[in-house]
Amino acid sequence: MKCKKCSSEAIIHLKQHNIALCPEHYEEFFYSRVKKAIKRYRMFGPDWKILVAVSGGKDSLVLWEVLNNLGYEADGLYIDLGIGKYSETSKTKAVSFAEKRGLKLFISSVRDYLGGLSTPEAAKIMRRKTCSICGLVKRYIMNRFSHESGYDVIATGHNLDDEAATLFGNLTHWQLGYLEKQYPVLPKTHPKLTPKVKPLILLTEREVATFALMKSIDYIMVECPASKGASSMLYKELLNILEVNQPGTKHRFLTEYFKVKDIFSGQEGKIELKECSICGYPTTQDICSFCKLQEGINKRINEKGR
Numbered sequence: 512m513k514c515k516k517c518s519s520e521a522i523i524h525l526k527q528h529n530i531a532l533c534p535e536h537y538e539e540f541f542y543s544r545v546k547k548a549i550k551r552y553r554m555f556g557p558d559w560k561i562l563v564a565v566s567g568g569k570d571s572l573v574l575w576e577v578l579n580n581l582g583y584e585a586d587g588l589y590i591d592l593g594i595g596k597y598s599e600t601s602k603t604k605a606v607s608f609a610e611k612r613g614l615k616l617f618i619s620s621v622r623d624y625l626g627g628l629s630t631p632e633a634a635k636i637m638r639r640k641t642c643s644i645c646g647l648v649k650r651y652i653m654n655r656f657s658h659e660s661g662y663d664v665i666a667t668g669h670n671l672d673d674e675a676a677t678l679f680g681n682l683t684h685w686q687l688g689y690l691e692k693q694y695p696v697l698p699k700t701h702p703k704l705t706p707k708v709k710p711l712i713l714l715t716e717r718e719v720a721t722f723a724l725m726k727s728i729d730y731i732m733v734e735c736p737a738s739k740g741a742s743s744m745l746y747k748e749l750l751n752i753l754e755v756n757q758p759g760t761k762h763r764f765l766t767e768y769f770k771v772k773d774i775f776s777g778q779e780g781k782i783e784l785k786e787c788s789i790c791g792y793p794t795t796q797d798i799c800s801f802c803k804l805q806e807g808i809n810k811r812i813n814e815k816g817r
Contacts, residue, residue, distance in 0.1 A: 527759035567601030570668030593629025
């Protein structure tokens with residue numbers, strides 16, 4: 512298989528674009544897709560201070576490298592969820608990546624926010640799924656850290672496959688509130704809320720993995736054990752079947768939705784944000800979900816100790 516641009520040996524064939532590319536021209540293609548996403552969706556400016564949500568996986572590490580190579584000021588935040596060996600390995604990957612490239616990485620532990628508990632331990636006490644606790648805690652820590660540290664935007668490694676699967680799930684369940692919000696940019700709607708962006712939105716999981724392999728990026732390859740049986744995995748499989756038979760389906764499905772998403776605007780009514788009476792961060796209620804979680808954990812622990 513030859514590169515369409517220079518006839519050198521190609522490393523990847525992109526059916527949806529009808530091209531095969533060598534390492535040099537694939538890197539060029541990859542960077543162009545990230546730059547296109549940043550520009551098309553107006554994610555951030557050249558002088559913005561960016562905080563990358565780093566998990567130790569391929570997507571976040573690739574994103575972190577690309578943003579810094581494009582000249583942006585991008586630091587990393589790793590949140591230690593306390594999920595046994597998985598968290599230990601992913602943290603090691605993130606730390607090693609930062610050290611080799613001279614990048615600034617901050618590490619925050621959920622134990623500092625959950626009274627010494629890990630996310631699985633907190634989930635067990637609250638009788639909730641680990642993913643539910645994990646998502647809530649990560650969102651809170653990322654926003655609070657970025658706000659208090661003066662970052663202009665949070666960049667996450669969500670790729671095209673991730674977002675297409677999320678859209679598929681939201682549509683099949685008619686989650687109007689989520690459909691209204693799904694977009695490559697989650698804007699600032701409160702002085703204490705940091706905007707979130709997804710610069711890898713135009714790149715598939717396979718394309719990101721190929722870039723990581725080409726650049727010898729060492730990342731954790733196993734899935735989080737708590738994600739076993741997640742609906743998103745099924746949605747990805749179904750979309751992959753469509754993609755094999757109709758190349759470009761995932762890209763069209765997602766990007767065309769972004770053009771018409773306004774039809775869902777206002778479906779959930781006007782949301783008024785106020786500040787949590789405990790921590791002071793944005794919420795729609797008197798006490799935010801995170802502080803309610805902390806209160807619930809403390810209550811359950813005290814009840815057990817009696």
